[in-house]
Amino acid sequence: MDTTAPVLTIDGPSGSGKGTISRIVAQRLGWHYLDSGALYRAVGIAAGWADIDLSDASALVRCTFDTEIGFRDDAAGEPRVIVNGLDATDELRTETAGAAASAIAAIPEVRAALKDRQRVFRQLPGLVADGRDMGTVIFPDAAHKVFLTASADERAERRYKQLKDKGVSVTLDGLLREILARDARDASRAVAPLRPADDAVRIDTTGLGIDGVVALVLDVVSRPSAS
Numbered sequence: 098m099d100t101t102a103p104v105l106t107i108d109g110p111s112g113s114g115k116g117t118i119s120r121i122v123a124q125r126l127g128w129h130y131l132d133s134g135a136l137y138r139a140v141g142i143a144a145g146w147a148d149i150d151l152s153d154a155s156a157l158v159r160c161t162f163d164t165e166i167g168f169r170d171d172a173a174g175e176p177r178v179i180v181n182g183l184d185a186t187d188e189l190r191t192e193t194a195g196a197a198a199s200a201i202a203a204i205p206e207v208r209a210a211l212k213d214r215q216r217v218f219r220q221l222p223g224l225v226a227d228g229r230d231m232g233t234v235i236f237p238d239a240a241h242k243v244f245l246t247a248s249a250d251e252r253a254e255r256r257y258k259q260l261k262d263k264g265v266s267v268t269l270d271g272l273l274r275e276i277l278a279r280d281a282r283d284a285s286r287a288v289a290p291l292r293p294a295d296d297a298v299r300i301d302t303t304g305l306g307i308d309g310v311v312a313l314v315l316d317v318v319s320r321p322s323a324s
């Protein structure tokens with residue numbers, strides 16, 4: 098970790114566009130990118146591979162320490178996530194992996210075990226960090242903080258389109274239910290719940306295209322930092 102490196106945190110609920118916007122903004126700024134949700138998803142997947150029950154908190158904490166997680170871009174520049182030596186990217190992006198990640202993310206010791214693994218991404222020239230608690234817990238001193246939202250209906254529609262484009266069979270109603278359930282679990286947990294940092298700029302992306310959101314976020318970065 099390099100505490101002199103500027104950080105832009107982008108938090109928000111599932112489907113608000115954090116990953117998409119963060120990647121583009123990081124590329125534009127030439128900064129590093131942290132997909133913190135991928136860490137929780139990776140632990141959830143590793144736990145599944147090891148047949149660990151999602152109610153077995155102590156086994157999940159051990160699994161968090163034991164799981165090796167790596168990030169790399171493939172030849173086409175697409176981000177891949179390597180879990181215990183295996184490319185788990187496709188499995189990682191499923192709604193099942195998202196729900197498992199959300200469940201284990203409520204365990205305080207799992208969150209504590211992942212703290213330093215997130216903070217090491219803070220390197221010069223800067224970091225764009227996407228998640229639920231980037232601005233509140235992991236990088237509270239970030240120079241720039243954004244909280245993205247969008248209506249649940251629009252988020253479900255975005256996810257529906259994304260999965261349909263990939264040939265995954267889903268229903269809009271089912272996705273909406275999953276999104277609402279994940280929102281509720283992420284926002285109601287006792288430790289590091291999903292919420293905007295007091296000093297975050299909130300951007301409602303409902304009805305806004307990706308380019309429009311990117312422009313608004315870059316505008317936040319161009320303002321003098323509060324910290």
Ligand SMILES: Nc1ncnc2c1ncn2[C@@H]1O[C@H](COP(=O)(O)OP(=O)(O)OP(=O)(O)O)[C@@H](O)[C@H]1O
Nearest residue numbers: 110111112113114115116117255259302305306307
């Ligand atoms: N402003 C936008 N307008 C239209 N589509 C968008 C917008 N932002 C993101 N999308 C699309 O919505 C889908 C979900 O976006 P993305 O995966 O970035 O959300 P996320 O907040 O990172 O979700 P999760 O927390 O579940 O990983 C993607 O297909 C993405 O291209």
Ligand SMILES: Nc1ccn([C@H]2C[C@H](O)[C@@H](COP(=O)(O)O)O2)c(=O)n1
Nearest residue numbers: 133134135137198199202228229230
């Ligand atoms: N900083 C974070 C990132 C993620 N989580 C948990 C809660 C999410 O529902 C789940 C998957 O995240 P996603 O990949 O959809 O961003 O992981 C968290 O608690 N804190």
